[in-house]
Amino acid sequence: MPKRVQKRADSFVGKTAGGKTADCEVAYVTEEFAAREKHKARLLRKTQWWKAKCAPGICYYCNSVIAPSELTMDHIIPVSRGGMSVKSNIAPACKACNDRKKHTLPHEWALGLESLNQRSGV
Ligand SMILES: [Zn+2]
Numbered sequence: 001m002p003k004r005v006q007k008r009a010d011s012f013v014g015k016t017a018g019g020k021t022a023d024c025e026v027a028y029v030t031e032e033f034a035a036r037e038k039h040k041a042r043l044l045r046k047t048q049w050w051k052a053k054c055a056p057g058i059c060y061y062c063n064s065v066i067a068p069s070e071l072t073m074d075h076i077i078p079v080s081r082g083g084m085s086v087k088s089n090i091a092p093a094c095k096a097c098n099d100r101k102k103h104t105l106p107h108e109w110a111l112g113l114e115s116l117n118q119r120s121g122v
Pocket residue numbers: 059060061062063064093094095096097098
């Protein structure tokens with residue numbers, strides 16, 4: 001459901017642009033930035049580089065082996081947190097991981113993975 005994810009990202013950006021700063025670690029981004037980086041991600045998705053990245057069919061986060069077509073493009077540092085659509089910030093993730101990760105940063109996500117392991121099967 002990429003449409004739903006995008007909608008969430010937009011509302012996230014909008015909320016933080018309103019002056020709320022829940023996290024001082026990363027500068028929040030403008031909608032223009034998010035739109036530009038999402039566009040770049042779409043272009044990257046068509047490249048041989050991305051196809052090669054997905055070919056092994058391994059999720060970057062949980063190491064699950066799944067069909068390459070089931071892998072989604074994930075920003076390691078989310079666009080909504082200032083992450084750019086560059087090769088070093090993009091990894092293939094299974095849908096479950098991508099959905100759980102959302103806007104978290106790697107260290108926040110590591111904590112999330114722990115709880116994920118505790119209640120695997122959900
Ligand atoms: Zn995964």
